[in-house]
Amino acid sequence: MPLTKLRILTDRMTGAERRLSLRALVALSSLPLFGVVAAFGLAPDTATSNIPPETITEAIALPALANTGNAGTFEREGLIRSGDTLATALQRLKIDDLDIQQLLATSAVRDLATSIRAGKRIRATTSQDGHLLAIRFERGNAPDLTVRRQGDTYVSEQVADATETRVIMRSGRISSSLYGATDSAGIPDKIADKMAEVFSTKMDFREDLRRGDTFSVIYSVTYRNGEPVATGELLAAEFVNAGKTYRAVLYRDPAGREDYYTPNGESLKKGFLRSPLEFSRVTSNFSSSRMHPVLGYARAHTGVDFGAPTGTRVKATGDATVEFAGRRGGYGNLVILRHPSGYETYYGHLSAFAPGIRPGRAVSQGQVIAYVGATGVATGPHLHYEVRIAGKPYNPLTVKLPGSPPLVAAQRARFLQQTASWSDKLGLLRGTNLAALD
Secondary structure, rough: OOOOHHHHHHHHOHHHHHHHHHHHHHHHHHHHHHHHHHHHHHOOOOOOOOOOOOOOOOOOOOOOOOOOOOOEEEEEEOOOOOOOHHHHHHOOOOOOOHHHHHHHHOHHHHHHOOOOOOOEEEEEEEOOOOOOOEEEEEOOOOEEEEEEEEEOOOEEEEOOOOOEEEEEEEEEEOOHHHHHHHOOOOOOOHHHHHHHHHHHHOOOOOOHHHHHHEEEEEEEEEEEEEEEEEEEEEEEEEEEEOOEEEEEEEOOOOOOOOEEEOOOEEEEEOOOOOOOOOOOOEEEOEEEEEEEOOOOOOOOOOEEEEEEOOOOOOEEEOEEEHHHEEEEEEHEEEEEEOOOOEEEEEEEEEEEEOOOOOOOOOOOOOOOOOOOOOOOOOOOEEEEEEEOOOOOEEEEOOOOOOOOOOOOOHHHHHHHHHHHHHHHHHHHHHHHHHHOEE
């Protein structure tokens, strides 16, 4: 075929025909390559069924081991279990029985044996045959105790704990409840409680919480010997509720008083909390005429009822002085707090009073004053809460409540210096799916 006609025919080929031709070309060009690979794997006509096995022995010189200084010793670690004696815990570490007897005879270990606690660690160093060389006991309220072999006896010494404070940053998303989300994010309940308390003056966690809300917290944790031992303070927090962002940072004034503010210095501590309970539900609203569920006739309901289990903590909604704590008619067990500027708050149907709650006692906002119950005229456990101004009751959910004094201008530079880094870190956490950052 003439070259010109061949070129025209090629140009008229469809895209599919070109791709088919290209694949064929690649396949054909690959055959020699795979043939070479196969040749390296196995030569043609090679018999493989009757190849006799052959054993080859070769002496290999091993490199000399470096002297580590503790050759022949073993490190063992265990935990004190519930119901353990010190002897049974030591036996699980495979320590020689005679060594256990000698160890328990030393005064320091004998004193320790009477106060061992489940969950504490024991770290032992033994020889190959189980003879004890040294042992370290973790103690909850004192530095670790180390006992070492010295000849035929044991000597003890207290080891200073290596403690440090770490800053932890975590975030999460609400799918069902606040505590469900904080548990999933590994956030301690103490920090979750504080976050709810700090933002309680900006949002109502009973009514306002939405699926998809997000939060971030920055807090401190104390570590001892590399293990977390105590949750510290909430340093900063952000909560995005229905698209609206709330932020809080901790500030310590020159007198050592601590409080939470927005990053621009607005105090988050209001004169009153909207609710005396952390989480509950409103079972009966404020009303000028309500059919009483027990008495069976209509009369004014001068407060709001919050349904909650018996024993739920009741908190003072503002700084105040206890005016009354005792039993009064249909209220049952009742606490009345007197606040500045003529405000009073009533807490009724209580199961019990918190220790020290008596007339004349000063209480601070958020302090536990009593516990939910069903005393007096009540159909079930709940808290009856009232707000009165100059003796007249007002709806606690809608009444305008006094605010907290703002940050004074003289402290603003100190405030910004302390809190700027926390605000920056909250900015880094925003919009991420961060579960934990230590």
